[in-house]
Amino acid sequence: MGYKVNFAKVNEIFDALSKEYDIYAPKLFPNEGRYSETDIVRYDRVTKVEDIVFDKKSDYPAKEVLSPITETIFYFTEDEWRESKATSKKIMIFMRPCDVNAMEHQNKIYLQNGFEDFFYKRMYEKVKVVLMECKEGWDTCFCVSMNSNKTDNYSLAVRKEDNDLLVEVKDDAFKPYFEGVEANDFTPEFIEKNEVELEVPEIKNKTILNKLKQHPMWQEYNSRCISCGACTIACSTCTCFTTTDITYNENANVGERRRTSASCQVEGFSLMAGGHEFRTTTADRMRYKVLHKFHDYKVRFKDSHMCVGCGRCTSRCPEFISITATVKKMAKAIEEIENEVNANE
Ligand code: SF4
Numbered sequence: 001m002g003y004k005v006n007f008a009k010v011n012e013i014f015d016a017l018s019k020e021y022d023i024y025a026p027k028l029f030p031n032e033g034r035y036s037e038t039d040i041v042r043y044d045r046v047t048k049v050e051d052i053v054f055d056k057k058s059d060y061p062a063k064e065v066l067s068p069i070t071e072t073i074f075y076f077t078e079d080e081w082r083e084s085k086a087t088s089k090k091i092m093i094f095m096r097p098c099d100v101n102a103m104e105h106q107n108k109i110y111l112q113n114g115f116e117d118f119f120y121k122r123m124y125e126k127v128k129v130v131l132m133e134c135k136e137g138w139d140t141c142f143c144v145s146m147n148s149n150k151t152d153n154y155s156l157a158v159r160k161e162d163n164d165l166l167v168e169v170k171d172d173a174f175k176p177y178f179e180g181v182e183a184n185d186f187t188p189e190f191i192e193k194n195e196v197e198l199e200v201p202e203i204k205n206k207t208i209l210n211k212l213k214q215h216p217m218w219q220e221y222n223s224r225c226i227s228c229g230a231c232t233i234a235c236s237t238c239t240c241f242t243t244t245d246i247t248y249n250e251n252a253n254v255g256e257r258r259r260t261s262a263s264c265q266v267e268g269f270s271l272m273a274g275g276h277e278f279r280t281t282t283a284d285r286m287r288y289k290v291l292h293k294f295h296d297y298k299v300r301f302k303d304s305h306m307c308v309g310c311g312r313c314t315s316r317c318p319e320f321i322s323i324t325a326t327v328k329k330m331a332k333a334i335e336e337i338e339n340e341v342n343a344n345e
């Protein structure tokens with residue numbers, strides 16, 4: 001069922017929805033970009049359709065709604081503790097197809113990986129997806145190559161046309177909000193070709209994998225990557241976090257435990273008790289990240305690669321390190337290794 005809804009009516013629907021839902025969407029934050037007088041687009045609560053940025057890719061992913069960069073998981077005193085409270089409302093998120101597919105990867109990590117993450121689950125169970133049609137993409141997107149350009153996992157889908165929204169309502173629970181609105185035969189279209197294309201190389205066996213880990217291609221990143229972690233914080237699919245206890249000034253035995261996004265690209269990420277560290281160089285850390293996104297996750301879940309091709313890591317890297325260029329270098333290294341192995345057989 002589809003509708004054509006003018007912005008004034010959309011805002012009335014938002015008002016009605018807000019009794020039950022917090023609505024999140026990409027929003028513009030003027031002068032909050034990384035350079036002076038630049039803007040940033042990131043997810044935040046919206047109360048009217050005019051707040052939503054339709055014509056730019058958000059700099060940070062929709063995952064921040066479900067797994068915020070920092071969140072309190074419990075509060076403690078000397079002798080007791082209590083969990084933080086989740087929002088009492090349901091959550092509606094405007095997302096592009098790559099972000100919806102990224103949420104499905106997050107589900108695997110948080111919910112289907114041998115345990116269920118309580119804090120993620122209590123948010124995820126409240127979510128309804130509003131798909132933002134994405135037919136053009138942007139210069140760093142390669143979602144088509146990663147099979148993340150399409151999804152049917154949504155309750156509503158929207159296309160912005162001047163001061164109207166075309167809306168497909170898939171979830172019957174939302175039909176009453178559209179009573180009396182002009183019908184329109186709308187279903188979303190999906191991008192079929194990005195400017196950037198990527199063929200992810202297959203790593204055929206452990207011999208190739210082990211040789212790839214030793215390959216000199218990774219050394220380049222010792223001088224290029226500054227281990228800032230900006231790529232992983234902007235990544236739609238990264239899920240690592242660390243925990244920190246924050247104690248209050250008045251009483252050091254009272255405080256809260258927070259979990260905060262962590263980055264495998266930052267020094268000390270793999271530091272263990274006793275001082276042992278698995279990955280001490282930026283080359284090691286880059287190799288770990290790239291293989292995780294383009295090999296290890298797929299081996300673990302026997303499904304798709306973890307990367308959804310949103311290109312945010314490339315856009316956010318201050319050193320202009322492109323994820324697609326890196327994977328293309330890896331493909332060349334694999335070819336070289338395969339030729340060497342074949343020649344020695
Ligand atoms: S690795 Fe880069 S392109 Fe892939 S999902 Fe993460 S941010 Fe997006």
Ligand code: SF4
Pocket residue numbers: 224225226227228229230231232265316317318319320321
């Ligand atoms: S954003 Fe760039 S420089 Fe920073 S850790 Fe990631 S790859 Fe390295």
